Amino acid sequence: MDDLTIRPAEPSDYQSVISTLDDWWGGRHMSDMLPKLFFVHFHQTSFVAEQDGKIIGFLIGFLSQTFPDQAYTHFIGIHPDHRRGGLARDLYRNFFAAVRKHGCRTVHCVTSPVNKASIAFHLRMGFSIKPGNKVIEDILVTENYDGRGGDRVLFVKSLEA
Numbered sequence: 001m002d003d004l005t006i007r008p009a010e011p012s013d014y015q016s017v018i019s020t021l022d023d024w025w026g027g028r029h030m031s032d033m034l035p036k037l038f039f040v041h042f043h044q045t046s047f048v049a050e051q052d053g054k055i056i057g058f059l060i061g062f063l064s065q066t067f068p069d070q071a072y073t074h075f076i077g078i079h080p081d082h083r084r085g086g087l088a089r090d091l092y093r094n095f096f097a098a099v100r101k102h103g104c105r106t107v108h109c110v111t112s113p114v115n116k117a118s119i120a121f122h123l124r125m126g127f128s129i130k131p132g133n134k135v136i137e138d139i140l141v142t143e144n145y146d147g148r149g150g151d152r153v154l155f156v157k158s159l160e161a
């Protein structure tokens with residue numbers, strides 16, 4: 001891709017990201033799950049992909065305070081016109097390199113069972129699905145993980161070669 005830059009996310013990127021977030025998720029209401037604090041307090045482990053001054057992808061992640069050898073990806077999204085070109089893989093590459101420097105050995109994330117693209121993508125990225133307590137369409141799911149009926153697929157990826 002021409003003129004593509006991947007750089008740490010800045011608080012000033014927030015408005016651009018949040019204004020298109022639900023559209024990028026196919027109309028699902030996701031924006032409440034991404035308050036600005038992530039762009040302020042997790043700047044070193046969050047990235048945006050910018051082309052011609054426009055944000056076309058982002059990854060919001062952080063280091064676990066509870067488990068110092070673990071990192072967590074909260075959100076990753078790519079503009080619909082820029083998918084399937086390796087951009088999310090590139091964002092993850094930056095994230096993995098950043099958290100490795102802090103001694104992280106595994107990366108964790110969760111996704112909704114309805115998000116088949118996210119499940120397929122994370123499996124292609126080398127994540128494994130953690131054991132759950134329910135099976136939905138052959139996928140192991142953890143029931144009510146996020147409360148209010150929020151079943152989730154739990155992923156883990158080792159950063160060790």
Ligand SMILES: CC(C)(COP(=O)(O)OP(=O)(O)OC[C@H]1O[C@@H](n2cnc3c(N)ncnc32)[C@H](O)[C@@H]1OP(=O)(O)O)[C@@H](O)C(=O)NCCC(=O)NCCS
Nearest residue numbers: 075076077078083084085086087088089117118120121124
């Ligand atoms: C999921 C998403 C981030 C993938 O972004 P992307 O830039 O298209 O992904 P990449 O091109 O880097 O793909 C990386 C790998 O995943 C695979 N992949 C990506 N999307 C896929 C899909 N929908 N189905 C199957 N495989 C997929 C690619 O084929 C590639 O595999 P390969 O390198 O082995 O060939 C993007 O589709 C998106 O933003 N979706 C909406 C938001 C979302 O659901 N985010 C994830 C939950 S937080």
